[in-house]
Structure formats: structure tokens, C-alpha cells
Amino acid sequence: MAIPKVEDLRAAVATEPNMFTGAIPRKDWQDTFTEFKEGNFAYPAKPEMVEYHHFPNPRIWSPDQDDWKLPDGWEDIILNGLRERLDKFRSLKVFMDICVRCGACADKCHFFLGTGDPKNMPVLRAELLRSVYRNEFTVGRKLLGKMQGNRPMTVKVLKEWFMYSYQCTECRRCSVFCPYGIDTAEITMMMRELLHLVGVGINWILEPAANSNRTGNHMGLQPHTFKDNIGYLVDDVKEITGVDVHPTFNRKGAEILFITPSADVFAEPGIYTFMGYLLLFEHIGLDYTLSTYASEGGNFGLFTSNEMMKKLNAKMYAEAKRLGVKWILGGECGHMWRVIHQYMDTMNGPADFMEVPKSPITGTVFENARSTKMVHISEFTADLIKHGKLKLDPKRNAHRVPTFHDSCNPARAMGLMDEPRYILDNVVPKWHEMNENCIREKTYCCGSGTGLNTGEIMELRMRAGLPRANAVQDVNQRFGVNALATVCAIDRATLSTLMEYWLPNTSDDPSRATDVDVIGLSELVGNALVMDGEIENREQGLRFEELITTETEG
Amino acid sequence: MTLPELLIKKREYLLGRWEDIILGEYAKDTFRIFKKQKDPFANPVGHKIRIGMAELYDLLCDESDTEVATPGLEDLLRVRAVQPIAASTAISFVFDLKTLVAEQCEKEGMDRLYKEFLAFCARVDAAALAMFDIFSNCRQTVYQIRMNEFKTGRHIITDSARCSSQIMKEDMADSIRNRTTNAQPNEER
Ligand code: SF4
Ligand code: SF4
Secondary structure, three states, rough: OOOHHHHHHHHHHHOOOOOEOOOOOOOHHHHOOOOOOOOOEEEEEEHHHHHHOOOOOOOOOOOOOOOOOOOOOHHHHHHHHHHHHHOEEEEEEEEEEHHHOOOOOOOOOOOHHHHHHHHHHHHHHHHHHHHHHHHOOOOOHHHHHHHHOOOOHHHHHHHHHHHOOOOOOOHHHHHHHHHOOOOOOHHHHHHHHHHOOOOEEEEHHHHHHHHHHHHHOOOOOHHHHHHHHHHHHHHHHHHHOOOOOOOOEEEOOEEEEEEEEEHHEEEEOOHHHHHHHHHHHHHHHHOEEEOOOOOOOOOOOHHHHHHEEEEEEHHHHHHHHHHHOOEEEEOOOOOEEEEEEEHHHHHHOOOOOOOOOOOOOOOOOOOOHHHHHOOOOOOHHHHHOOOOOOEHHHHHHHOOOOOOOOHHHHHHHHHOOOOHHHHHHHHHHOEEEOOHHHHHHHHHOOOOOHHHHHHHHHHHHHHHHHHHEEEEEOOOOOOOOEEEEEEOOHHHHHHHHHHHOOEEEOOOOOOOOOOOOEEEEHHHHHEEOOOOOOOOOOOEEEOOOEEOHHHOOO | OOHHHHHHHHHHHHHHHHHHHOOOOHHHHHHHHHHHHHOOOOOHHHHHHHHHHHHHHHHHHOOOOOOOOOOHHHHHHHHHHHOOOOHHHHHHHHHHHHHHHHHHHHOOOOHHHHHHHHHHHHEEEEHHOOOOOOHHHHHHHHHHHHHHHHHOOOEEEHHHHHHHHHHHHHOOOOHHHHHHOOOHHOOOO
């Protein structure tokens, strides 16, 4: 057998689509086809899930098969759906019309930077929808036609929408750089909504949404399991600190309802964050309760459709009303805060049955939450620190040298940037900022948001997360940063995986998977709290890790 | 001029052309951005390619250096290991340097440099093998991190929540399932 020359081999692999996606396109974008291969798409929604949500066209199908089993007349369904949404959402109409193709957004998307695929440039991503919009809904369409890049709605276009609306985490970084403020995330949301109209969606969004609908949380935890899990965390807190903490459930008449992502109750490293909350609330004697019904802060409706988002969000107010609380305190989550801050009030408000949130400890009135009645745990904690209400020993976190990852939604959708930093200043001896173009409103996404945090697209997630990992790597090398603090449940999971790939363990300790641990900010708070009645000279952190305070500094 | 001297003299030129070969795998617009943008935070792939290739070039030129796994090269291969390219493509760029160096040798007189060129090629081949090991390790890590998501319970956030869907499956009518015969990839999970 003749041995092929390397050059021949390369030619073969470069021109033929391979394992992951089709080869990176070299032709004009309109002339390239989207090739689905195992590994480059998230699995489609199971028929039960589609049916559960009363979405159309439940069936077994797979993106890598030619026939997607679309319903008859699907083109009209999509176009009518688009027409309806253009009427309903002014922003969509504006975003369709005003892009001048200046290209300022082109190289700002982490998906483009990680994949190099031009269709991941935000301007081209939007063009996938815009080209159809122009063809169907604008005046000059007949005259300019293809010259202008207009396209009819075809299967090829539909497949492109699916590929690239699920290679956008709706992080909105691009919008920060657009002179017109065009928000490509909104365009992605519309493409996903339209795809659902013909039964094209992914399982890892619809299933958690179904769980949330059914049991109140993504995990599908039933009330007793939810309660039991928190019970285990209470035991752990006791073992580590010697302190009894007293969470209550579904308690009517509590002053505050606390809602956090269910991941905090169930998965590492979120559970340590939850232990942090428990210690904090005990420390200040907060009159709060948890709900086993509103047991999920996250809202995968945001990644599905506006109706679904509204429905899943409604339980927060419903539960607050049922329990008769004065206001709601929210835990560390990303997209939950986008929903609360940008949509909740108009969708399910006004929540007049509650009071304007006022800290029972400091008396601070949270004017920013006057309407939503919901306060972020970081705002709440920062206020406590500012008023000297917490007894903190930052040296307990001396084994951590953190940097801070601004999660896309809290940073860009609610402007939460200074409070977490202020908290860090007070709970760790030292921490370091990443490069200024990668933080605050310019922060890079974890690469796995909006329901893309599923295992079957791991390579894609690692590519998309590279810009973030790269900035962490820099502070790791320059300052010995060994922890990545964040205020988002999905981040805590996805960044852990990202760190394990891009910053694998180089220490002698084989039990570690990475050089940089991902940590919820409230874990650092909890670990630094000096509690009444705690074990003298506490030796363990909330992860049962050894503390180094006693040996290093006095 | 000896080959090592030639390689030092032509370093910038050869590195530039060599880099273009890797970046040439990308689309035109991407090539332009990855090539031009020098800020490592605005262009991590371009940056890692640049640094990794420079480190590889230097160790191929330095006959006393035997350690292939430099941090920059590892990073470059880490990038390659999650790109949509075959393993052969991921590594083969190292062989392109032979062609580029041969061109230079031709200009300087291949007859005279032939032996040194052969030695250089042998170093490239050895480096390619070492690079393949690094690449395989990166692929191994990809599988490992998927496993880790399961072990820590993170998969419940990052993958299907099985507990309730299981219950739901029992609850729900079998009608849809009965309509289909072939198991699909999404069914095998
Ligand atoms: S920055 Fe705004 S106007 Fe410019 S191409 Fe991007 S979306 Fe269009
Ligand atoms: S919203 Fe984020 S992921 Fe989507 S196109 Fe913009 S930068 Fe990319």
C-alpha cells in the first residue's frame, strides 16, 4: 500500500467535512452549507419534552440526518411567526433595519474568536435572519434581490439558523461595541423562538424547562429531596464550623423569601456557595425562608420563548404572595438576574403586594429594586459589610488568590460590577483583576451559557470559552491566581470544566483537576465569617480543605 | 553560513510564512483578523498560534534543546485539539517548516547545506512525534473533563436531569414512542 504524502492527507481532511463540524468555510458565506456531525450540535429535544410543553411537531429526529421531518407548510409558519414578532417587538424591527455593517462587532464574539467561523461574527449571525427579513418584508426586495444578499426561507437557511443560534450564548458582548447598540442576543432569541414553531429545539433546554415547570427546579428535585439535600449541607456546616444553622422551608410570615438556582443545592461547587448563604443568614439572624416550589432561580424559558420565560418566572411572585413575605432575596445566578431585571416587572409585575426591599439589619432601602422587589445577594452582602455588620477574617481565605469573572448577565444586563469587587476586597487578603478588556461590561462569556452547557458539544464549549480561559491563564501566570470567583451557578459548573481543560493541574496533588478552582463569591464570604459559637481555631474551609491561616500570619 | 545561522537570520520571515500556513486553514476574513490583531486578549487563537510556533521554531533550531513540550507549544496544541480538524491536520503544520527551510537552503546552496538540512528534518520528525503525544493528552483531557462533570454532579447542570425525566417518562403516554422504531442518537443517552 502506498503511503500517502502528508500534503495529500491534509488536502483530504481539509476538503472533507470531518468529525466535528464541516470544514471551516472558505467560500462566500451564502455559498457554504452547514454540515451537522456528531459533536457539533446539541441533541434535539425528545418528543416527550416537546409534547410536554405543548410545542408543535414532537418527533424523533436528528440534525445530522437530511430530513428534519418538518411539518407541512413550515416556511409559512416561520414567516408568519416572524411577521408577528416584528409587529410585537419594536426592538426586533429596529435591529433588522439599522445595522450599517460597520464590522465593529465582528471580532468581539467569543464564538468567533474561538472557532474562527465567520458565521459566528455577530453581524453575520444576524444576517442569517436579516437576509430572510429583507427578502420578505422590505420594500426594495424585488429590485435588489440577491444583489443585496436577500434570501428566501429554505431548508438550508433553517439549518443555518439552528447551527448558529445555538452557537450564541446570548451574552451581549457584541452589543457593547455596536455603535447602534444592536443586541444580537435578541436576534438569536428570535431565531430560536421561530425554530420552536416548527419543532426544532434542543433537549438540554426543554428538559430543564419541563422539570422547572413540574417540580419547580431544573434538576427535577421534588420537595422532600430539595429539603433533604439542604439538610446534608446543614450537617456539613456543623461539622466544619461547629455552628448550627437553621434554614426554614415554605414558612408563612417570614420577612424574606430566598430564591437561588437549584444547582446550589445539588452540585459541586455550588453547594459550597449554599453553605456560605446559610452561614451568612445565621450570622445576621435573618428572618428568611426557602420555598420548595420556587426552588429554582434559573429560567430556561429565557432560552426558549418569551411565553415560557414568563410562565416559569411567575412562580417567584406567586410564592412570595402565598407566603406573605415582604421582599425577595436572590442568590448567585446569571440569567436569572437578566430575567428579573429586564423582564420580570413587565411580564409578571407589578408586585404591589410586597414592600420596597429594606435590609432588616442596616435599614438600607434598595431603591433599585423598588419595582421588582428583588435584591441580589451581592448587593445585600456588600451593604452589610459597608455598615460593619459582618465579623470577617479574610485570612481564612489566605489559601485562595482569586480573580473575578463578571458573569455576562449580572454585568451587562443589570450592571452589577462593583458590589462583588467590594465584597472580595473584604473577604480575601488579596485578589487580582484580569485584563481590562475582559472584565466588567466587556467580560467574556464562559462559552456554555443559554443551555449550551451540555456534554455532547464539549469541544465547541472549550473553543468558545478560550477567550475567558486565556485571560485567567494570564493572571495565573503573572500573580499565581488559583481561584476564579464568580456569582453565577452555570458559571460555577461550566468554568470548572473550562479551567480543567485550559489550566490543567500542574501541582503534585493528583486529586486536583485544575490549577484554578471556581468559587462562588458567597462561599468566600461564608468561609471568612467568624461565627458565634464556632470551633476554636477552625482548621477546615467549606470544602473540607485545610486552612493555612494559623501557620502563615498571626 | 551554516543552517543554524541561516535559521536565526531568517527567523522572522520564516515564522511569518509558517504562521500563514496554519492561519490559512481559516476563512479569508478570519485570517485577516487572526493575523493582524496583536492583542492576546482580543485574539487568543492567533496569539497562541504565534507564541507556540515561535517556541517550536526556536527549539527546532537549537540543537542542544531536546524538550519539545514548551508551555506555548502545549497551549497551541490544546487549541488544535478542540478545533474541528483531524488529528493529522492538527500536527502536520510542523512538516511545512521543512518545505520552507528547504527553499532557503536552495537559495544558499543545498549541496553545501544538505547534511545539516537532513539533521534538521530529523529534528522535525522527532518533534512531530512528541507533539502527537501532547495532542493525544489534550484529547484525553477532553474525555476526562466530561467524566468529571458526571462525577461532581455538575452534569446535572450541564447535562440532562435524569431523575425527573425518568419519572416523567413513566407518567407520559407511550403513544409517541410507539410511532417510532429506530433508536436515534438522542435516544441513546
Ligand atoms: S457593530 Fe452594529 S452596526 Fe456594526 S456591523 Fe455590528 S451590528 Fe451592525
Ligand atoms: S450575544 Fe454573545 S455569543 Fe451572541 S453574537 Fe453577541 S457576542 Fe456572540
